[in-house]
Amino acid sequence: MINELPLLQKRHSVTNIVVHLIFTTKYRRKKMSEPVLAYLRGILASLAESKGCFVIEINGEADHIHLLVQTPPQISVSNLVGFLKTYSSKMILEEFPEFRTFSNRVAFWSTSYFVAxxxxxxxxxxxxxxQDQGKTKRLSSPPFRTEVSRRMS
Incomplete structure (x- = not known):
């Protein structure tokens, strides 16, 4: 699926940046039932699209969620994560107010996250x-060599 994504073309760049994100619930509490997960799929996809990102897949379990997101180069991953977690937390706590009782602080997500x-x-x-660059017979520049490798040859 990743290889089939359209490339993001801007004036001076062509990119295909895809990241795998994992968010855990506060205190790893098992808060996400199927209705909660379905609601989160919708709001996370909508929030990501508002930042110019494309959500490839969203799924999760009772205490964490996985997102596979294509992002433009001008958005840092940490800013995207902060935006998604902040606004989805506010929206989920408005929709499901019973989750407010799990912590003194009003937060749905843990402060940590995973990204790859x-x-x-x-x-x-x-x-x-x-490694194979420059080994074929074509018009190209010679292979890159560092100053140390030049002295050794």
Whole structure:
């Protein structure tokens, strides 16, 4: 699916930045039933789209949620996470006020999160691609060599 995503084309760049996000509920309380998860899918997708992001997939369990999101390069992942967690927390607590009793602070999400890049190929494939640059017969610049490698040869 990631390889099938349209590239984000701007005036001076073409990107395909996809990240895997995981948010946990405050104190890892098992708050998310299927109706809560369905509500979160809708609001998180809407919030992400308002920032110019595209949600590929959202799913979760009782105490955490996974998001797979394509994001433009001008939005930092930490800003996106802060935005999504802040506004979705406010919206979920308005829709399900019974969750306010789980903590003294009004928050649905834990302050922590997980993020990983989710490219279309493995690290090994990218390493081989970079290593093989300049080895084929075509018009290209010579392979990159550091000052140390030049002295050693």
């Amino acid at each position: 890049s989710a490219g279309g190929v493995t690290i090994e494939t990218l390493e081989k691609y970079v």
